[in-house]
Amino acid sequence: MTATRRTRTLDLAALATLAAGVVFALLAPADRLQGDLQRLMYVHVPSAWLAFLAFGVTLVASVAWLRTRADRRDDLAVASAEVGVFFTGLALATGSLWGKPVWGVWWTWDPRLVTTALLFLVYLAYLGLRRGIADPQLRARRSAILGVVAFVQVPIVHLSVVWWRTLHQPPTVLKPGDPSMDHTMLAALVTNVVAFTLVYAALVRRRRDIAAAERSVEQAQLRDDAPLAGDAISAPANHVRIADV
Amino acid sequence: MSDLTWVAAGFTLVYGAIAAYTAILEVRRRHAARRAEEART
Numbered sequence: 001m002t003a004t005r006r007t008r009t010l011d012l013a014a015l016a017t018l019a020a021g022v023v024f025a026l027l028a029p030a031d032r033l034q035g036d037l038q039r040l041m042y043v044h045v046p047s048a049w050l051a052f053l054a055f056g057v058t059l060v061a062s063v064a065w066l067r068t069r070a071d072r073r074d075d076l077a078v079a080s081a082e083v084g085v086f087f088t089g090l091a092l093a094t095g096s097l098w099g100k101p102v103w104g105v106w107w108t109w110d111p112r113l114v115t116t117a118l119l120f121l122v123y124l125a126y127l128g129l130r131r132g133i134a135d136p137q138l139r140a141r142r143s144a145i146l147g148v149v150a151f152v153q154v155p156i157v158h159l160s161v162v163w164w165r166t167l168h169q170p171p172t173v174l175k176p177g178d179p180s181m182d183h184t185m186l187a188a189l190v191t192n193v194v195a196f197t198l199v200y201a202a203l204v205r206r207r208r209d210i211a212a213a214e215r216s217v218e219q220a221q222l223r224d225d226a227p228l229a230g231d232a233i234s235a236p237a238n239h240v241r242i243a244d245v
Numbered sequence: 246m247s248d249l250t251w252v253a254a255g256f257t258l259v260y261g262a263i264a265a266y267t268a269i270l271e272v273r274r275r276h277a278a279r280r281a282e283e284a285r286t
Contacts, residue, residue, distance in 0.1 A: 018260070018263075022256065022260075025256075035248050036248040036249050036252055037248045037251055037252065039252045040251065040252055040255045043255055043256060043259040044255070047259065086262075086266055089262075090258075090259055090262060093258060093262075094255050094258065094259060097251060097254060097255045097258065098251070098255065100251075101246070101248070101251050199263055202267070203266065203267065203270060206267070206270040206271060206273075206274050207270055209274050209277070209278070210270065210273050210274050210277045213274070213277035213278050213280065213281040214277055214280075214281075216281045216284060216285070217277070217280050217281050217284045220281075220284035220285065221284070
């Protein structure tokens with residue numbers, strides 16, 4: 001199977017699962033307390049989980065780059081970090097949309113919200129750091145180190161609702177014991193998590209291709225700029241010393 | 246606003262953002278591939 005065909009197959013699988021996820025989310029029973037508003041969970045929770053997964057992949061790819069120095073690992077790390085920032089942004093936006101009708105505010109200085117916003121900003125800084133370093137090896141090394149260190153925030157975000165008293169509800173699925181959720185709701189949630197994971201894979205695939213293409217342009221430019229033998233001793237014909245002016 | 250309006254807004258935001266980001270990445274991918282091809286030749 002060619003790369004284009006694989007991308008197309010992944011796109012179709014993601015689209016079909018997303019459609020199934022929407023249907024399941026609308027057919028699942030309404031929550032006893034929140035009513036239909038709780039259906040926002042089917043897009044909010046997968047966005048947050050995918051952010052965690054994306055930053056986990058960045059961590060693994062960063063460690064792999066530090067061990068092997070293989071360009072492909074660096075491409076995967078940046079691709080996953082960018083897509084992770086996208087999903088973190090979605091989690092913050094949908095959380096805000098859910099918070100307004102339920103809590104009465106778009107934003108509050110709650111530990112879960114603040115730690116998630118910090119997670120978003122740190123990985124945004126990771127992407128900024130990469131744009132600020134021209135040397136490919138130095139860029140890959142520094143961002144790999146940040147990719148490892150920044151992941152410390154992920155367990156802090158997940159456990160923030162356990163460690164501190166917050167407005168945000170505690171974990172209902174990723175916790176010791178059985179999920180405290182109706183089975184139909186859980187099935188709809190799992191379908192949406194699978195759909196978002198396929199979307200993540202399709203997005204990372206594209207972003208990794210971009211990183212690889214940009215790398216080959218960079219390498220070609222470095223080859224063109226490299227001095228040829230004799231360059232160091234040659235001088236322009238119209239060479240004028242400052243002292244002569 | 247009714248509860249379902251909030252839900253519709255959330256779903257539209259998420260699926261719209263996914264569609265927009267996919268389109269942007271696809272344009273960036275084609276542009277980067279073209280630049281890489283030019284750099285090779």
